[in-house]
Amino acid sequence: MPRKLRSLLHRSLRPSSRPSLRHRSRAVSRGRSVAAVLAAAALAALGLAAPARAEAPPLPHLNITADYVTGVSSGGFMATQLQVAYSGTFRGVGVIAAGPYDCGQGNVIEFATCDLGLGVGTLERQAQTWASQGRIDPVGNLDGLPVYTYHGTLDPIVNPLVSAAGVAFYQHFGAVTTTHDRDPAGHSWPTPDGVVPCPLTSPPFLNDCGDDPEGEMLTAWLGQVNPPDTGAPRGTLLHFDQNAYVPGGYGPFLSMDTTGQLYVPPGCASGAPCRLVVALHGWISAQQLLGTAFADHGNLDTYADTNNLVILYPQAVSSLLPVNPQGCWDWFGYDGSDYAVKSAPQMRAIVAMVHALGG
Template identity: 70%
Template sequence: MVFRVLPRLSRTLRRAAAVAAATALAALGPAAPVRAAEAAPGLPHLNLTGAYVTGVSSGGFLATQLQVAYSGTFDGAGIVAAGPYDCGRGNVVDAAICLVGHGLPELEQQAVEWAGQGRIDPVGNLAGKPVYVYHGRLDPVVNPLVSDSGVAFYQDFGARVVYHDSDWAGHSWVSPQGVVPCGLTLPPFVNDCGDDPQREMLTHWLGHVDPPNHAAPAGTLTRFDQNRYTPGGSAPRLSMDSTGLLYTPPACAAGQPCKLVVALHGCLSGQYLLGDLFPRRGNLDTYADTNNLVVLYPQAVSSLVPVNPQGCWDWFGYTGPDFAVKDAPQLRTITAMVHALGA
């Protein structure tokens, strides 16, 4: 999840992530069964009545890109430890500049221009949509000015923003089921700060949520083939894993109306390192069981080509210059998954 590190530190963090994941997974308790197959199937078509997207770190940046580029598809967003749309600007130099909180007027103007050219959906779609933003006070990676800029970006286009920036949290996804102390930035980057940001986010999106299921998961976590949704049919060529994960409660599998949540992990946090830790400890599946939510967990992976050693989502252009518009290969892939599910 930490994307400003030297190569040697990156290798150290990858090893630490694997060790932390093994330790955490051994102590997790009951888990949803993961249904596997020799050849992973495609996604089921469900009775979906809306779609939302959330993510942390590079997944938070990608969630913004998805929600802005495809604002006609996504009804709301949850941005954790990230910043405004097109923050990476297509190269690491501009990405570094963005990470210290500069360039918001240019980013907003760029979004307006791209919308006028049809490269993203109309920015007017953002007006009135619920957006939840979370940023920890002890985040050593994303400057608070960057998170503030993301809030301002959405507000300037009329979105309804709730901003949680009061926790003394590190760079992480914060969950009541977190396995890392609140203020640290360490693998597996799922921290416990004694509160419940997922309830806040879902309540802001939906208006009301029922209490989560604290017992054994009622739904099923399944693996699906990501290759069939990618341009060209090869997910690894986009630094994406060959399989992704989908959590489906029994009611949704039986055809009842449900809503979809797309949840994007951060760097060094894909299933290739952490298995199903993010779904199991992220606190979304617990609400899915009691609120008729399907949760889609697309998966990124580390790669040499494109250059993505930490398994991040493309928030600065490693898949090409069109990484933030509707033609962006990762955005197209995930949106194809959303449409395949019925949203």
């Protein structure tokens, strides 16, 4: 493993200097041995999957009343793709440290210049064309859509103009946008339970910037939310058989893990009406490397307990074929040319999970 990555992992996974907001009783990723983390990182660097877990159950069928999607980094680009392609399904989107729909244009290099070189107008026209062909849902569904975007001022990966292009894309189609772009944050998922200082871009990419973007995002979507739970988690974080929802039935062929994660509060498990939030991790952040860190520290489960939310955490995985050594979601075409439309295999898999849950 590169010395720099080893050093970053060691530093960023140290126990936090302040108490966790709520997950005191959960065996969180920061408590894993450094040896285990480094071993997982070595597998990821080689493009190899971690050993398969014991057989996992399918997803439960719940009383889901509405679906939302969010993500960070590659998961943020994927969240935009998923929401635009399936705009009839997802009623709101949260885009963290990412940019507009189809920004990759089939080439990972393009994301850094998709606004400067390609231009957001091209992306808008492409979406309109695909919608007219039935390859994505009607773009008219984006009118009035609540969209939350977050971009740190110290993000060294995604240009602020790319993030702004994502906002402009949605505004072009009449979406209602809320933008948080004032924090001196690195390339990360910002959370009050973060284990990385705000300015850094370092695994596990869960940064504490002294505010609560998850509360802002949920408020933008829902209008009003109850305060988060600051005690021990009430619900259950479980692993489920992700293969059951993947086209072809074997996730690693599509750079998807064989299992995913799901957080279910007790009321939702008992049949209460609940909303579903799909949360997509970023690069070098899947369970293959970081276990349940995103769920444990991402500050979504805290709101799930008090607002009847179910949180679905699909999992990508590092792979050599397709070429995806960092375990990114396919927002630029490594799984094929249809990666941004409804026939995209990874998006079909995630939507199948949503439907299985009742969404």
